[in-house]
Amino acid sequence: MRINYPSTRAINKQLDELIKKPIYSLSPEALRDYEEYYFEKKCSGSKAMIEKAKDRIPGGVQHNLAFNHPFPLVITKASGHELTDIDGNVYFDFLQAGGPTVLGSNPPEVREEVIKLLNDGGPSTGLFHEYEYKLADLIASRVPTVDQFRMLGSGTEACMAAIRVARLATKKKHILKMGGAYHGWSDQLAYGIRVPGSKFTQAHGVPWTMFRYVDEFMPGDLADLERKLRMKKLHGGVAAVMIEPIGPESGTWPIDQVFLKGVERLCKRYGALLIFDEVVTAFRISDRGASGLYGIDTDLTVFGKVIAGGYPGAGGLGGKKEYMKYLAAGIQSGDKVHKALIGGTMAATPISCVAGYHTIKRIIETDACEYAGKMGNRLTDGLKTLVKQYNLPFVVWNEGSVCHLETVGTMHFVVDWKHPWTIPGVLKETSVRKKEMEYMGAAYTAEGLITLAGSRLYTSAAYNEDLIDEALNRFERVFKKVVKKA
Ligand SMILES: Cc1ncc(COP(=O)(O)O)c(C=O)c1O
Numbered sequence: 001m002r003i004n005y006p007s008t009r010a011i012n013k014q015l016d017e018l019i020k021k022p023i024y025s026l027s028p029e030a031l032r033d034y035e036e037y038y039f040e041k042k043c044s045g046s047k048a049m050i051e052k053a054k055d056r057i058p059g060g061v062q063h064n065l066a067f068n069h070p071f072p073l074v075i076t077k078a079s080g081h082e083l084t085d086i087d088g089n090v091y092f093d094f095l096q097a098g099g100p101t102v103l104g105s106n107p108p109e110v111r112e113e114v115i116k117l118l119n120d121g122g123p124s125t126g127l128f129h130e131y132e133y134k135l136a137d138l139i140a141s142r143v144p145t146v147d148q149f150r151m152l153g154s155g156t157e158a159c160m161a162a163i164r165v166a167r168l169a170t171k172k173k174h175i176l177k178m179g180g181a182y183h184g185w186s187d188q189l190a191y192g193i194r195v196p197g198s199k200f201t202q203a204h205g206v207p208w209t210m211f212r213y214v215d216e217f218m219p220g221d222l223a224d225l226e227r228k229l230r231m232k233k234l235h236g237g238v239a240a241v242m243i244e245p246i247g248p249e250s251g252t253w254p255i256d257q258v259f260l261k262g263v264e265r266l267c268k269r270y271g272a273l274l275i276f277d278e279v280v281t282a283f284r285i286s287d288r289g290a291s292g293l294y295g296i297d298t299d300l301t302v303f304g305k306v307i308a309g310g311y312p313g314a315g316g317l318g319g320k321k322e323y324m325k326y327l328a329a330g331i332q333s334g335d336k337v338h339k340a341l342i343g344g345t346m347a348a349t350p351i352s353c354v355a356g357y358h359t360i361k362r363i364i365e366t367d368a369c370e371y372a373g374k375m376g377n378r379l380t381d382g383l384k385t386l387v388k389q390y391n392l393p394f395v396v397w398n399e400g401s402v403c404h405l406e407t408v409g410t411m412h413f414v415v416d417w418k419h420p421w422t423i424p425g426v427l428k429e430t431s432v433r434k435k436e437m438e439y440m441g442a443a444y445t446a447e448g449l450i451t452l453a454g455s456r457l458y459t460s461a462a463y464n465e466d467l468i469d470e471a472l473n474r475f476e477r478v479f480k481k482v483v484k485k486a
Pocket residue numbers: 098154155156157159182183184185244250277278279280304305314315
């Protein structure tokens with residue numbers, strides 16, 4: 001398959017234009033109709049359950065991927081490409097649990113192996129299980145930049161481990177991350193989240209001192225990265241540059257391979273480790289990881305999501321032996337180095353490892369990344385046609401099975417500290433646009449389409465061309481109700 005490599009320059013230009021244009025979104029009448037005739041009439045079971053849950057759970061839901069307008073849905077069944085809610089409504093699943101289910105939901109090939117494991121030995125013992133080795137071996141034999149793999153409880157934990165290792169290995173302290181990127185919710189990495197340049201402004205509850213050694217650079221901007229590397233060199237140097245290989249927020253701000261090569265070069269020049277956060281991309285856009293696909297020589301790779309196939313305990317750090325030796329636990333090698341303390345009672349449980357191993361094995365055997373990517377291409381091409389047909393300013397692109405449908409460009413704003421008086425304006429504009437994105441998401445839901453935050457769509461190997469075409473018909477029903485708002 002030809003993955004639809006987006007021309008990042010063209011897409012970023014379209015996004016630059018999108019955020020200057022008036023907002024095009026669902027008309028107020030259409031929103032009201034969806035609320036009244038769909039959510040109120042057909043989702044009463046969800047509504048009642050969430051009302052009760054609000055009493056016991058802050059915000060009524062446990063998960064930040066839940067849709068909130070007008071209220072979250074309660075899902076009772078998931079299979080292949082479909083989700084079913086408590087009221088029996090059936091949806092196309094383009095959320096895919098936030099990314100892990102490249103094979104579709106609950107594939108029997110994985111489930112049966114998990115059940116076998118549960119029947120034999122239960123979910124966890126705290127001692128070694130053969131699948132720990134099998135999963136590590138499979139990942140290391142597939143991803144060219146990974147010699148060794150350590151499984152952890154989540155992507156957040158794996159990002160924390162990665163920067164700890166980088167600091168030990170380089171004896172430097174500073175970490176540079178790309179503005180806008182999400183590397184989990186740990187204290188130090190809660191910096192420059194969503195909006196590039198936003199620094200600590202979204203890190204409520206985290207003391208500023210936590211960011212003494214963390215900084216961000218502008219997405220796709222090699223000159224800015226080099227400037228920061230040079231500056232930090234005067235203050236002890238950069239331990240690691242951390243990036244999502246398709247751009248911040250799963251490529252919401254797309255970057256290209258020339259940029260990736262440039263980052264690789266700069267890391268070598270300044271003695272910083274290159275960390276790819278492949279929580280989304282590994283075993284989704286390629287079963288060799290984005291580093292394997294693009295031929296980038298990374299030092300450490302952060303894994304998550306697909307490596308446990310939608311089962312709990314989805315996190316891990318992989319990399320070159322010379323760096324992985326800085327992780328504590330296990331048989332001590334002859335190396336006399338200080339090691340990073342990492343842990344997790346429920347990290348690398350047999351259940352995560354068996355699910356991850358059989359998910360990845362099946363992905364490789366069936367070429368699922370490629371197939372899901374083809375479905376992504378079809379969905380994206382269809383959406384582009386609709387956008388043109390209805391004369392909308394929306395921007396659509398994909399990298400394989402990671403598809404973007406930007407209606408308002410919320411994440412294309414930048415906070416520029418050279419003009420601090422503009423900051424409140426930028427933050428207000430992004431929150432207004434985010435609300436409109438939620439309304440669009442509610443409309444998609446009412447048409448039977450579950451998306452990620454109304455702007456991202458993951459395809460899986462459980463789709464086929466007819467299903468994608470049917471989904472496109474439903475998107476069209478929403479697009480027909482879009483008006484210019486302001
Ligand atoms: C790129 C990236 N890194 C890290 C994380 C954090 O992973 P987790 O949610 O498993 O903690 C995410 C989660 O969405 C992510 O997308």
